Structure formats: structure tokens, C-alpha cells
Amino acid sequence: MFDIFHILRDNWELFLLGQYPYGPLGGLVNTLILASLALVIAFPLSLLLTMARISPFRILRYPATVWVYVLRGVPLIMVIFWTYFLVPTLIGRNVSGFTTMLCTLVVYQSAYLCEIVRGGIQALPSGQYEASRALGLGYFRTTAWVILPQALYNSLPSLISQFISIIKETTLGYVINVQEMTFAANQVNNQLLTKPFQVFFILAITYYILCYGLTQLAQWFEHRIDKKRQGSVDIASVEQP
């Protein structure tokens, strides 16, 4: 079992940064960059998608619904292969594995994030919407100032869970040789050849610590939001005669 420490001592740079100073950036840092970029790009897209999915216009609603159902019904590997072949055809030049994976994650996550935001919006009491319209705000201002701020605040814990999912999904970049942590672990494994269990154990533990920490963060937020919502309800009920 001491092998684990030896392997870590000799290869921690590869796990963390890939071959960075001498080659492309990789390892855990690249995993995190990839996941963060994917979330940051997919999120605004998913807002648009949600608006289309709950809009009263069929011409917007149907394509958005189909988009969501198709992406949720297909394994991520399939989406990766589609992106791998489609993106170079569309833009007419080769793209790196990192870009392919980023596009894949954005497309795939847009569908999942859309459902989360939609859930957040539907959980709001319909009085919010009606009151804001009654105050004379139009559809766009109601959405931007009344509905979305509340819905997004409520869905903060789910957004963190989704970030965890994205981190876990980046591992699939392995099939198209994206330089992230799983790729680095396989490199280490190919060098050592005799210690596969130890290498993949290190990999699993690293992911575990990272994702478990984020799970706790999500739970903390959930408690906070619950408390805050509870608090506002209490004040309202005290003021009632």
C-alpha cells in the first residue's frame, strides 16, 4: 500500500498539471478549467432554452423540448462522437480534443440545466408572476427582475450538483484523448505498468475528495436558502392579523 505514496511523490505533477511546463496543460487543473468553462458557457444558453421551453409559442417550445429530450436520452459518449465529427465539418478545420469536449459538455449540459432552471421557475408561486404583471411590468421585465432572480437563487444548490456532474463527465474526454486527470492517470499507469490498482485508486480518491467537498457546499447552500425562505415566511405570518 506504500506504493501509493511513492507513485504520488513521483507523479504528482502529472496528476495535477499534466506535462504543463514541457507540454500542454492537463491533469486536475485542466479538469477543473474544462468543467468551469462548460458550466459558465452552458448556463446562459440554458436560460434561453428554458425561456423557449416554457414560452407560449409553439415554434419556440417544440424545438426546445425536442432538444432537451434527445440530449437526455442519449449517452454522453454518443454526443462526444457527434461533436467530434460535426464541429470540424461545420467550421472547416480541425479542433483540439479540449474544444470538442467543451462543446459536447455545453450542448449536453444545456439540456440538463434547462430542466433545473425550469424546475426552479415552476416552484415559484404563480402569484409572483401575476403580481408583477399587475404592477405593470411586461413579460421581459417580469422575467428578468422578478422571476429569474428568485428562481436562480433557489436553484443554486442544484447548479453546484450540476458542476459536480460536469466534473465527472470530463472523464469521458479520455475516449478522444483530452488531457485531463483520467488521461494523466492512464499515462502514469502506462509508465508503471505493474501498479494499476494503486494508480486508479489515487484517481478515484482525488475525484472523491473534490466532488464530496462540492456536495457539502451544495448542502450548506441548501440549508441557508431554506432558512432564509423560512425566515421570510415567519415574518409574513407574524404580520398577519
Added chain:
Amino acid sequence: MNQFFLDLGQILQGEYADLIIQGIKTTLQLALFSWMIAMGLALALVTIRLTSVRTATLLVAGYVSYHRNVPTLVQLMLWYFGIASILPESMQLWLANFSTEFLFAVIALGLCQAAYFSEDIRSGLRAIPRGQSEAARALGMGYIRSMRYVILPQGIRNSLPSLLNHTVLLFKNTSLAMTIGVVELTYATREVENYTFLTFQSYFIATAAYLAFSLLLMALGAMLARRFEKVNAR
């Protein structure tokens, strides 16, 4: 467009069609076997957790936490490359009689999904008001009978929609088995693509196949959810 369908026809017959059908079969087998492992284990895990023996519940919580926080692909690799290598040699030789890729894929996927299933069942059971079990006990039913006639039917009904959602996840996750060399649908598709260079056509077929099964399961889940909502509203 016409060319597209002509080429589709070309893939959909002869040896390529055989390969894809074989792939679909393997995918379904993977899903079925690992589903059975997952469900059996999940029921055991929930039962252990209900006993409220502290060490046992902590172990189950650790199990669930590990499988939910480590990527499924890494779990697969750990089993196929890692665990396989530290088994005693006689066992490795014995295992070589079987298709080890398939075996380890089923184990890894099953164990992973058991964690999700057990959480689904647990939250389904937790949603039942305490009064239900107290009332059943007050009516003179023993623990086993109150479980069987009162708690479990309601609990399973509560957890069915999320169990079906996670079954879809399990089905999609079978595609990860291609990374360790199981010739399931994704792997078969890549083979066909390598032979024919009909990239879009072969991936189109695979995507349609995955989508058909997933949508079927999703529709079933939505139907059950709607039906139970009606029952609960009554």
C-alpha cells in the same frame, strides 16, 4: 438526403447489421444484468440502513457517498484494470474463462447504480408519515406484516419515478463499457464506422437506438408519476 438513406440501407444489411444487432444485444444484457445487481444490492443496503446500527449505517453511507462522488468511468477502470490485477493468480486464471470485460462492466455498473437506487428507495420510504407505521402496528400487525402491507407498497410507489429515471441513467452508462473493450452498441458503431467510413449514418443508427429505449423508459416513468399523483390526490 437520398444518398443518406441509400447509405443507411447499406449499413442496415449484411455483416454490419449483424454487428449492430449484436451491439444492441450486449447493451441490453449489460443493462439488464447490472440492473438486477443494482436492485438486489440496493434493497439490501436500504434494509441495513433501516436497522439503525451505527457502524452498519455509516458503512452504507460511505458506500453511497463513494459511488456518487467518483466518476463511473473511473469506477469501471478501477475494477477492470485495478481490482482484476490484485486478485490472486488462480482466480485471475479462472476469470479468464469468461469474458472479463463484460463481467467487470456488469459489476462496476451494478455496484455504482445500487448507490443511486438505494437512495431512491430510502427517500421513498422516508416520505411516508410515521403515523402509517404506528397505525399499522396499532392495528395489531407485526413488523413484517406492517412493512409488507402498509409501508413497502407506498414506499415503492413513491420511489418508482426516480428509480425509472436512474434506470435510464444506467442504460446510458452501459456505453462507458466500450472504454474497457466490451463490444456493445457504441463500440459496434465505431467498428462499422471504421469499416464503412459512413460516419453520420452509423452514428445516426446508434443514436436512434439509444434514444428509442431511453424515451420508452422515460415515457413509462412519466406515466407512472402521473398515475400515482392521481392516486395520492384522491
